[in-house]
Structure formats: C-alpha cells, structure tokens
C-alpha cells in the first residue's frame with residue numbers, strides 16, 4: 004500500500020536511521036500504512052512531530068552477558084532492552100531468549116508493544132528486551148547462571164515505576180524466577196512489581212500463564228459472534244506449542260472447537276481426533292521435548308518434519324509461534340482450504356503479502372497487537388495486585404481478561420468503521436492505539 008508523501012518521508016528516515024533492521028522496518032510500515040486518514044484529519048500531530056517521535060525509541064540499551072556452562076566453559080552473549088515509549092506508563096514488554104535475537108527484532112517487538120499496550124486502555128508504556136542466548140538443550144543450572152548474569156546488567160535500568168519486563172519466547176516462569184531472585188539480591192528489595200509472569204507463591208497473578216492464548220481465542224470469539232458463529236464444532240490449526248499456543252488450545256477445547264495441528268521449529272503434528280492438552284503440556288512444559296514425540300505416543304497423530312502447518316485444512320487459524328511464519332504460500336493454502344478467520348497469537352506472524360491475500364479474499368484477520376494483548380493486559384493486572392499486595396481468584400482475573408479483550412475488539416471494530424474501513428482490524432488497531440498515544444504525547448509536551 005502507498006504511503007502519503009509525509010508518511011513516506013517519516014518511513015525513509017526510519018529506514019536510513021536503522022539500517023539492516025528488516026523486521027523493525029516491516030512493523031513501522033504496517034502501522035504507517037494505516038495512519039494516512041488520521042494525520043490528514045488531525046494536522047496538529049504532524050506539527051508536533053508525533054510520528055517521528057513515536058518511531059524513535061526513548062532508550063536502547065545493549066550489554067554483554069558472560070556466563071559459564073556446566074563444564075566451566077565461558078560464553079558471551081548479547082543482551083538488549085529497548086525502552087520505546089513511556090507516555091502512558093512505565094515501559095512494559097517481554098524478554099525473548101532466542102538465537103535469532105538482534106536489535107532489529109527487539110525494536111520491532113517494542114514498537115508493536117507500544118500500540119498494543121495503548122489499545123488495552125491500561126497505564127503501561129512499551130518496551131521489549133532479550134538476548135541471542137539459546138536456551139535449547141541447556142541444563143537448569145546453565146539457565147540459572149545465564150539469567151543471573153543477564154539481570155546483573157539489566158537491574159540498573161528497571162523498576163516498578165520505570166520498566167517492568169515479562170516473558171516471551173524462551174522466557175517463562177522459571178527464567179522470571181531466576182531473574183527476580185537476582186534482582187532481589189542486587190537491590191536488597193522485595194519489589195514484586197519489577198517483573199511480571201512470576202510464580203503464584205511469589206507475587207504472580209492467576210491466569211497470567213493462560214492469558215495470551217485465552218485472550219487470542221476470546222478476541223476470535225468476538226469476531227465470530229458478529230456473524231452468529233462460535234468455536235463450537237470448528238476445526239482449528241494452532242502453530243507453535245509454547246505458552247501462547249498451549250493455552251489457545253485449552254480455550255478452543257473449552258469452547259467446543261477441535262485443534263487438529265500444532266508445531267514447533269522441528270515440524271508439525273496432525274491429529275484429526277483433536278490434540279490432547281494434558282499430553283502436550285507434559286511434553287512441552289515439563290519434559291521440554293520435541294513435538295514429534297506426541298505422534299510417537301498417539302496412533303491417531305502423524306508427524307510432518309518438513310512442510311507447512313498451513314496446508315492442514317481448517318476453518319480457523321491461530322498463528323502462535325513466531326514472526327513471519329505465515330507467508331503468502333501459507334495464506335494461499337489456508338484460503339484454498341476454506342479458512343475464514345485468522346487471529347494472531349504471536350507477534351507479526353503474518354507477512355504483509357499474506358495479510359493482503361486475506362483482505363482480498365474476505366478472510367477475517369486480527370493482528371497480534373490486538374488479538375494477543377491479553378498477555379500484557381494481565382501483566383498489568385499482576386502489577387495492580389502487587390501494588391495492593393492482593394491476590395485475585397482465577398475466575399475474577401479471567402473475567403477481567405475477558406472484559407478487556409471484548410473492549411479491545413469493540414475499540415478496533417468501532418475505529419475501523421469510523422475511518423471508513425469496516426471490518427479492517429489492522430487499521431482499527433493501529434489507529435485506536437496511535438490516537439491514545441498521540442493525544443497523551445501532545446498533553447505532555449515536547450520532552
């Protein structure tokens with residue numbers, strides 16, 4: 004899609020200033036493509052330089068992380084924290100440990116995060132961090148030593164009123180625990196609100212583990228309701244088998260749908276009988292095994308080591324693994340097999356040409372910054388519980404999450420309609436998130 008000349012100029016500056024950061028350019032372009040109608044309606048945003056200010060992170064911190072493996076060998080990784088925008092509250096966003104991590108990945112995720120957090124309506128700014136450390140195959144002690152060393156470098160930059168990291172790919176409750184322990188030791192303070200995704204015994208929130216996957220399904224449920232449909236009896240494909248994917252599976256099951264395929268980076272499994280949650284949790288959360296083992300244990304399932312999970316016929320697709328995992332080939336396969344709804348549990352899993360194909364073929368499409376916002380929203384609920392030294396029930400927290408997702412859906416839907424693009428959740432999410440941030444930045448002055 005073409006950009007208006009002013010937005011093109013803003014985008015050219017982003018590309019020039021951040022060379023080689025393809026994912027960051029992709030995330031910025033996708034947002035700018037939606038903003039044409041807003042900046043022409045509200046020229047004051049242009050006069051106050053809101054867009055260039057939003058595209059430039061407040062701070063980008065890069066640090067060295069040395070650690071020793073179980074045989075005493077020394078390794079050096081790189082750590083990142085990008086504090087993108089704090090107009091609406093302390094920086095908030097996860098930490099990713101994966102060998103593909105470099106500054107461009109963290110910036111794309113941080114940029115997405117500021118719009119997502121704005122959309123939730125909660126008092127949280129946007130940030131993201133991580134490391135090129137590969138947790139795969141590491142012992143528990145190696146993970147602990149890495150997390151401690153990472154936090155030794157990060158601790159001086161975060162705090163419950165400054166920046167509150169959480170989990171993402173490769174970072175779950177175990178890693179948050181080791182990092183929280185090290186932060187406590189370094190600072191001498193029990194500052195519960197400095198990290199979210201904590202264990203329930205030490206300040207975590209019920210339903211946080213489930214929140215991103217549940218929230219994605221709640222969002223898709225709202226989309227279905229508009230045409231009088233539900234998950235009941237629907238065939239669903241969920242990519243990934245990590246935190247987001249597992250709890251999307253659980254909620255789809257609860258709503259009467261059947262998840263027939265899931266994946267990890269080694270391939271995918273198909274089980275027309277429906278994938279069993281308890282077995283998958285045991286395999287992925289407890290044993291941390293490879294997905295092919297599920298097919299070895301279940302006669303009704305088969306493992307496909309190569310190829311594309313999107314070839315599996317389904318009515319609903321929930322990409323919940325990683326960025327750019329659903330390309331034009333995947334989109335064409337989904338469309339040809341009759342898929343009518345795609346909701347992103349992962350961040351930016353669909354490539355721009357895949358999204359264009361969904362639009363052109365009337366496939367309802369929910370972008371991650373709206374559909375997966377339940378995770379960060381529940382992190383904000385965890386911060387609320389920490390601040391009041393309270394602990395809510397699972398039911399209460401899930402109900403809050405559900406209400407938040409219904410609210411985000413409504414906001415995206417109404418905004419898309421207001422700007423003349425009914426049903427365009429990409430445009431609705433980008434504009435609704437942008438306006439809340441832009442108005443706040445105007446109110447706070449040029450700082």
Ligand SMILES: NC(=O)c1ccc[n+]([C@@H]2O[C@H](COP(=O)([O-])OP(=O)(O)OC[C@H]3O[C@@H](n4cnc5c(N)ncnc54)[C@H](O)[C@@H]3O)[C@@H](O)[C@H]2O)c1
Nearest residue numbers: 171172173215243244245246247267268324325349350378
């Ligand atoms: N955890 C959260 O609360 C949260 C919130 C919002 C968005 N997200 C996004 O959801 C996605 C998944 O995060 P997660 O927390 O479930 O992480 P996770 O580490 O628990 O799981 C990641 C999953 O993706 C799979 N995967 C990674 N690279 C892959 C590849 N190249 N091909 C196929 N599968 C691959 C892994 O095997 C694993 O199953 C990410 O895009 C993340 O940014 C997570």
